[in-house]
Structure formats: structure tokens, C-alpha cells
Amino acid sequence: MRNMQVSQVQGLLARRPNLLNSVSLITAFSFLITRGLLVIIKKFNVHTLHIMLISEAMHTLLSLNGFACEIISQILILSLFASIQPIVGYLAKFVRSARKPENTSLVDVITVIGASTGGPPIISYILSKLNPNIPSAILIVQHMPPPFTKDFAKRLDEISPLKVKEAEDGDVLLNGHVYVAPGDKHMIVEPKEDTLTVRLVNGPKVHGVKPSIDVTLASLAKYAGSRSIAVILTGLGSDGAQGCSLLKKHGGFVIVQDRRTSTVYGMPKAVIELGVADLILPYYLIPRELERVIRLKFMQRRCM
Structure with a gap:
């Protein structure tokens, strides 16, 4: 499931549009281990598709608090999609094991x-x-x-x-x-x-x-x-x-x-x-x- 392709994520969202009724933004993740790409944020209908590409060499950065937290913080309502839950768990484990940061961002x-x-x-x-x-x-x-x-x-x-x-x-x-x-x-x-x-x-x-x-x-x-x-x-x-x-x-x-x-x-x-x-x-x-x-x-x- 970690190698789930972008097209599969898009197809899942397309087949289940009823899940989008109460939200304006869905964050869809596809973690492609072999290609080292992380696709972030899928907006449906009239919204814009935003994609962030991260090189394979940057994969190790997921073990750092700030970067991992930034990613996890953008996983919105993914629990609605059972087939994507393994991706959430895969990314979340880096946050759970990360050391508490000393330099904290100003308040959001x-x-x-x-x-x-x-x-x-x-x-x-x-x-x-x-x-x-x-x-x-x-x-x-x-x-x-x-x-x-x-x-x-x-x-x-x-x-x-x-x-x-x-x-x-x-x-x-x-x-x-x-x-x-x-x-x-x-x-x-x-x-x-x-x-x-x-x-x-x-x-x-x-x-x-x-x-x-x-x-x-x-x-x-x-x-x-x-x-x-x-x-x-x-x-x-x-x-x-x-x-x-x-x-x-x-x-x-x-x-x-x-x-x-x-x-x-x-x-x-x-x-x-x-x-x-x-x-x-x-x-x-x-x-x-x-x-x-x-x-x-x-x-x-x-x-x-």
C-alpha cells in the first residue's frame, strides 16, 4: 500500500465523492518508495491541485521532528479512506519516535x-x-x-x-x-x-x-x-x-x-x-x- 499510485488515490476520491460534501479540502498522500515522491494536497472540483515533490535523498528527513510534523499536520480526514490508512500510519511513526524539538514555531x-x-x-x-x-x-x-x-x-x-x-x-x-x-x-x-x-x-x-x-x-x-x-x-x-x-x-x-x-x-x-x-x-x-x-x-x- 505504501506504493499506491497517484492515479489510484485520485480514482478512489472520484468514486466516493459523497465523502467530500462536508469538506473543502482533502489532503491525499501517495508515498512512492521506489520513486521517492510525496504528493500532497488534492483539491477537488474548482480548486487547484498543489503538488510538492521531495527527492529520494530527502526521505531521511522524515525522521526529523519539524519536517515530519509538517507532513502529518497536513493529513486531513484521511481516516475516511480505509485504503489510505496504511500511508498515514507509515508517516505517523516518524513523529512518534522523533525527539521533542527545542525550537518551536510561533503560534498557529x-x-x-x-x-x-x-x-x-x-x-x-x-x-x-x-x-x-x-x-x-x-x-x-x-x-x-x-x-x-x-x-x-x-x-x-x-x-x-x-x-x-x-x-x-x-x-x-x-x-x-x-x-x-x-x-x-x-x-x-x-x-x-x-x-x-x-x-x-x-x-x-x-x-x-x-x-x-x-x-x-x-x-x-x-x-x-x-x-x-x-x-x-x-x-x-x-x-x-x-x-x-x-x-x-x-x-x-x-x-x-x-x-x-x-x-x-x-x-x-x-x-x-x-x-x-x-x-x-x-x-x-x-x-x-x-x-x-x-x-x-x-x-x-x-x-x-
């Missing part, structure tokens, strides 16, 4: 994970499952008082393949990095030159809490709505609902934890009642779906 996608009661173990689970090479920065807004957020960030850093820290004012957002909002400070993002930075601000509590998820999401909606994702987890109250609504209006994507696996369903329920939840999931499915949405957002940004 921004993900906010917000939680309150029952949130810490769910956040820990999600971060432990994510690929360190995801093209997203992650902002954590957990309702927690000041003495505990620094230790929380340290614990997350120990269990996650991503780099986790308590956010500091002026932090530059980077792919593969996680920023935990300090207790008693609102965390917002602001543009600086060609990237985004963290700002920690004092101010009144919102919904009786500080940090507030709504405050963080409102700043993202203003500066980076179309490349942002909100994940609202278990928690009391409605913090995050208005921010998700605002984010949706600016092109963002919203994931919420389901009732069955939530310790307290208040915050996810508030988002659902506003009609802005794109996915409602048990906590154990969130890492997989979050990575999928991050890849889609990444490709949308790169294809703009």
Missing part, C-alpha cells in the same frame, strides 16, 4: 481549556494525551486561587509531553506550549508584531471568579477568533458561555464536556444552551478530537 492555533469544579484531573488527562508537536498554544483557565496555580502548572509539566508553565505577563505564545492562568489574575492575549502575547491583568471578578474564561475568550475573539478553539470542561456556573458565543461569531470552534463525565455540568450546559457547542464529548475523547480540529484550523490558516 490558540486553544483555551476552561474548567472549574472537577477540572484538574480532566485537564491532566487531556494534556497527557496530546502530541507535543501540535501546531497550537494552549491556555489553561482553571478556577483556582493563587497559591495553587503554580504547583498545578508544575504537575502538568511533569505528566505532559508539552511544555507547561504558569503564565507570565509578556509570554510569547508558541506552538506546543501550555500557559496556566495565575490565580487572581485575568489572562488575555494581545498582538505584538507578528505574533500574540500573554497579558495578565487585574480587574474585577467576572461571574465571581478570577481568572475568568470569558475574559480570555473575549480577547481571543478580538485578535484571533478564526484560529481559536475553546474547550469547556466540568464546572459550576456559566463562565465561558458568553466567551464561546463571541468566539463562534468570529470563526472559532467550541468543544464541551458531556453531562455523563462532568463532575458539575453547569459550565458545559450553559454553552450548549446558547447553541454554540460544535462537539459534546466525554472527557476521554476530547484529546483525539481536539488534535483533529487543531490540524484543520492549522491547514485553514496555511491555505489562506
